Amino acid sequence: MKSKITGQRFLAVTLLNVLITVVEIIGGLLSGSLALLSDAFHNMGDSFSIILGYVAQQLGGKSENRKQTYGYRRAEILSALTNSLLLLVIAIFLIGEAIQRLGHPEHINGRLMLVVAVVGLLANFASAALLHSGSHDSLNVKATYLHVLSDALSSVAVIIGGIILSFVNIPWLDPLLTIGVAIYIGLEALPIISQTIKILMQSSPDLDxxxxxxxxxxxxxxxxxxxxxxxxxxxxxxxxxxxxxxxxxxxxxxxxxxxxxxxxxxxxxxxxxxxxxxxxxxxxxxxxxxxxxxxxxxxxxxxxxx
CATH class of the missing domain: 3.30.70.1350 (Cation efflux protein, cytoplasmic domain)
Structure with a gap:
């Protein structure tokens, strides 16, 4: 049976993402970390994606009527496609910013970067736990869940970078971590984009x-x-x-x-x-x-x- 994620859970995840975004923007500006700022903008996009996912889930649950004889389930597919495309755009943007930073490296406050990334990781794990139950049955929730998981991975990468930069000044490490996280985000989004397009194009399901x-x-x-x-x-x-x-x-x-x-x-x-x-x-x-x-x-x- 397809499990539904409640509005309270979507609200909790949204508030957590807004909190992470504010903390990481402040931390990124103070520490000079592009990886931290890129993660902040990623979280900002996630807040929009989570709200969109909830609206789509509510709309998708409406009954069939004269205007929509098959119901509104495609709303969740459109939401999943939109969220996945947003992930891809974010990944491309992050790679572009990181490449520019590689040409003009800046000093990074590794300790501050580390503290902020740990806060972000804990909040992302909490968000992922709230969405996990519905991620196996709904492409819409799965796309939102992947947003949160990619944020958690971003935080892990930033934590590793923060630990290293706390002891050694490696100017290229921060943008390199950003590129790695961005590639991961893009690779996670592509399968959902492919599957949602197949559904919208009415491609045949996998039947014998x-x-x-x-x-x-x-x-x-x-x-x-x-x-x-x-x-x-x-x-x-x-x-x-x-x-x-x-x-x-x-x-x-x-x-x-x-x-x-x-x-x-x-x-x-x-x-x-x-x-x-x-x-x-x-x-x-x-x-x-x-x-x-x-x-x-x-x-x-x-x-x-x-």
């Missing part, structure tokens, strides 16, 4: 269509399957439609076939919304994905000629 075909043809009265469409509303809800070539049956008998087909698709393949159209002879020249057999042969012949 050969086994589905065999299972449906195994239902008494079903002779063939064609015109299959499958897509996702969000990462947890698969929509499936298909045409079935059946024996010449009465409507009451076809309804029995529908019940068996729906049971197979729901229980074995975890499909939540199923639309089936029964036919007798119509569509026999179509394959599983609605390409007429003779046209498919023409496509294959052209491919073989290349």
């Amino acid at each position: 269509y050969d086994n589905i075909t065999a299972d449906l043809k195994g239902v008494a009265g079903v002779n063939d399957v064609h015109h299959v469409h499958a897509w996702m509303i969000d990462e947890n809800h698969i929509i499936f439609s298909a045409h079935l070539n059946c024996d010449d049956l009465r409507l009451s008998e076809v309804e029995g076939i529908y019940s068996q087909v729906e049971q197979i698709l729901r229980e074995k393949y975890h499909i939540c919304h199923i639309t089936i159209q029964a036919e007798y002879g119509r569509g026999r020249d179509e394959n599983l994905f609605n390409t007429p057999v003779d046209k498919q042969h023409m496509i294959n012949d052209k491919d073989n000629d290349k």
Whole structure:
């Protein structure tokens, strides 16, 4: 079951991020640490992302209606995409700033940098704990959770840098840490961007269509399957439609076939919304994905000629 993160938890995480942001901006300015300032701006972006994630979750929970017959679940996918793109933009910005700092290194107050980074790490761990329960079931919450985790990693990197700079003056260490954290942030964002775009483009979910075909043809009265469409509303809800070539049956008998087909698709393949159209002879020249057999042969012949 998909777990929901409560508004109180989102509020607590937002307040923690605002607190971290203020502390790190002050600490970064006083210590001269770009890594600390970059982490502060990262946290500022996180505050926006957490609020957006909560609004999207509330909107996604609204019931279906005449204007949105599939409901509002895509709001969470849009939020996840927005948050992940924001992470990527932040990563690119941080890398640019760090490269400039490499050319003009500054003295860093390592001890102050260390103290502020420890405060940030503790607050980020608290935020991550609040969001952890929903991060496995929702791309929206996962994107927000990754924001917080990337902040925690940033704090770890800054702590390591602070410890070193407390004893040794290495001007290039601070921007180098910033680049490392930024690369990590970008790499964490890319898979979510890819998955959300696939969902928004209505790409097919990962289903075993050969086994589905065999299972449906195994239902008494079903002779063939064609015109299959499958897509996702969000990462947890698969929509499936298909045409079935059946024996010449009465409507009451076809309804029995529908019940068996729906049971197979729901229980074995975890499909939540199923639309089936029964036919007798119509569509026999179509394959599983609605390409007429003779046209498919023409496509294959052209491919073989290349």
